[in-house]
Amino acid sequence: MAKDVIIALDFAGAEQALAFLDKFEGVARKPFVKIGMELFYAAGSELVREIKARGHKIFLDLKLHDIPNTVGKAMAVLSGLDVDMCNLHAAGGSVMMRAALEGLTRADGSRPLLIAVTQLTSTSEQLMREELLIDRPIDETVMLYAENAARSGLDGVVCSPLEAGKVHSACGENFLTVTPGIRFADSAKGDQVRVTTPADARSLGSDYIVVGRPVTAAADPVAAYARCVKDFLGEEI
Ligand code: C5P
Secondary structure, eight states: OOOOOEEOOOOSSSSHHHHHHHTTTOOOSSSSSEEEEHHHHHHHHHHHHHHTTTTTOEEEEEESSHHHHHHHHHHHHHHTTTOOOEEEEGOOHHHHHHHHHHHOOTTTOOOEEEEOSSSTTOOOOHHHHHHHHOOSSSHHHHHHHHHHHHHHHOOOOEOOOGHHHHHHHHHHSSSEEEEEEBTTTEEETTTTOOBBBBBHHHHHHHHEEOOOHHHTTTHHHHHHHHHHHHHHOOOOO
């Protein structure tokens, strides 16, 4: 199964994102990159096409959540951009998830991977109880949402590397775990609380690690990316 390192392009606009990617010119391995809401809303489809044309795989992290018809149609548009991975909120329910898969599937039967967000890491049990009227422990809701996603035919979930084993046991070894919260043992944690090194993420069974600032804010981003690839995949770039 394909495992990879995904660099989170958390930049405010196209100029910064492309200037960052320019540093990888001449590197044989084109990094898989994640484009989130900030960059997509600022730079849109044009930037997605430009980054694809430069040979990168793209995880478009827009976390869709709407009625099934709307999500299905929106996913069809994203699939037309030829991205490699998309996501949505499992909280939208199984009908929405299945509509998303249908929308993503291209005429030739191919489609980007579809990953579910379970509970956001910013959601606490207190918020669930007081604002959403969900009384169950957060771990239980995370696992139920992951199982719903798997039953709906999705390819995986975003989770912590620390949860990767549990997700694989519940949803199958082939169900992908896409895991942020990655830090080198010697780098700053920033606002991340529970962090894992690329090597630990590998032993915990993560399929994709999502790495932002340890690469984007490094003095030498190419070297930092190379270190992630070496530690997580055991390969040179
Ligand atoms: O800079 P850093 O490595 O913390 O970036 C992690 C990336 O993964 C960011 O784009 C962040 O939004 C995303 N992410 C996360 N935690 C989640 C879900 C997504 O850090 N639970």
